[in-house]
Amino acid sequence: MQQTNEWIFIGIFFAICWVFPAAPVIMAQLLQPKRPNKVKQETYECGIETIGPSWVQFKVQYYMYALVFLVFDIETVFLFPFAVAFNQVTLFAVFELVVFILLLGVALVYAWRKGALEWA
């Protein structure tokens, strides 16, 4: 395994860093008064009683954004190894990159024209 110590460090870091947010929260649990009552526990919606379930249906727009984001996310994942190898590749390879990006530009333009990027 390459960079073993580095990753062990991150592993330990991940295990330990939960302490920092958890400690104050647990301390607060011990110190705070606990006097729950029915009104206090109610869901806060500006004083009006809640109607229906809170987990409501959402519109398709959110899904569209997530979708476009996913496509671009995957695209950049391809570009990162290329960027690392940038100093070794030829100019021709850079044009491959340009074609790659332009193809995605087409997708962006399509999404734009179809109104997938509108917050409506």
Add this chain to the structure above:
Amino acid sequence: MIDFLVSQGWSKDVATGVALLLGVIAVSSFGLVWVIFGIWLERKFAGRVQDRLGPNRTGPFGLFQTFADLGKLLTKEDITPEGADKFIFNFAPLLSVVAVILIWAVVPFSKEWIGADVNVGVLYFTAVGSLGTLSILLAGWGSNNKYALLGAFRVIAALISYEVPMILSILIPVILAGTMSMQGIVEAQHIWYVFIVPVTAVMFFTSSLAEIGRSPFDLIEAESEIVAGFNIEYSGMKFGMFFAAEFLHAFTISVLTAILFFGGWRGIGASVAGAGGDALGFVWLFIKSVGLYLLVMLIRNTVPRIRIDHMMSLNWKILVPLSLVNLIMVAILAKVFQPDYAGQFQIAANATGLGALLYQFFGVNIVAELPRAIALLIANLLLWVVVSAVLHRFAILDRRRVQDWVEPATVAGEHTASAPAPGR
């Protein structure tokens, strides 16, 4: 450190383990100690901007204000609303802090001081940052509150959108440095990247501002529209954790901007080997980060909030296309003017007179990178001018449209052509 422990008769494995553990504690507690001081700084600064004094009663200059707040939060009852998804509700604030602290594991504080110099450092912090988005989702879901869920979904749609230009602009330093390691990127910045690719630096900074959810992109809170967004049901220390996470995140993006574009720990004397040079590097990084952080605070306290649809338009219709164009431009220019370090070293060795002086003064690396830097800087400035011109034009058109809409009587003969855009 490891060598020292081994020389004291420790076994190598144990020594490594202890050194790693101490490193973890040092790196992670630095961030948290800074939170305590930084919140005071933030409040003081906000006070000055708004022409008031800020905290000044608790201790000298109000320095103990944060401790007072901490005491209040510790003794305050936190309420779990009825019907909340208990585990998720309690887990979300922890995750939001952890997602930020984890970034610090790969921050190079100086030449030798770095938690873990992994070779995917840049991707690591982006990936960890996306965990923060999840914590907001969990908070919104767990609260069993319509406002919280609505706020959370809105925020997530915005956050994931702004991740696109952010990742695309991170690609540029990676291309220029040829590595994803954070330390490698700092080492490669013989000329600070902000002087080579200013447009990228601005885009990274802007999209990072959106990522931390601060004004002008503070839709994450938007108290006037969705009461308080995803953390409406949180109180006491759990709310405090969200607050601390946001604060620490704001400082973290300043540090990351300093590392990626402002040369990180580079500065006078920071490259000297040994603890002295390292300490100096740390000071340089700290100065740069605090400088950028002052900028973040200034923006927060002076710029009004953007509307959500404008925020999404800014991202998808300006920043994303711009970052794609920018990426193509930088890739081509950086390839054409690729620095030839070996060749320049040869020339430097044989140079005489004025040429030798030039190499002496700047250093060979900088001379080798000069053509690329100049070409990229000119291209960036051109891009900046073009983009500003286009934006200006659109702003004029948009303003006209709004005016038409508000006062239809005055437009009758004048701007009939500027009807709402067709074909949506």
Add this chain to the structure above:
Amino acid sequence: MPNVDVVQWIAFVVLSLLVLGGGLMVVADQNLFHGALWLLVCLFGVAGLFVMLSAPFLAAVQVLVYMGAIVILIIFAIMLTQKMMGQREALNDRWPVGLVMAAMAFLLTSFVLVLASNSPLLAGATGNVTGDTILKLGNSLVDTGQYALPFELASLLLTAAMIGAIVIAREEA
């Protein structure tokens, strides 16, 4: 270094438990949203396993794309379909069939793997990777002799996927 081996072993066991437990809960939990969250646990374990296999790039991609994007997409999709929300009863009562099928697939795969462990087909697939793997990956992605065409096709595929998804989603709206 024996201690590193021990650390590796512990890490492997913990991560495998995360993957298996998470995967099991994805199908066992009857709240769809919780299922998506268990998927996160499972994917996180996979990312950890990638790190252990000296593929930190894939690990970062796993967290960035799968945990940061795909799970969010799934959750948005769940929120779109109101009828599925908060449903507590089992969605599918034919799980025994699925269990048998899964068990058979598992047995078959392990059988093939055990058989093939000595075959010449796997001879080139094992062994240590040396050098900077990300650099190699980047070079081979744009090398016309290697993966340049698949690289461009990937972009085309992404474009097609996005256009297709927009067409489908727009019809509904």
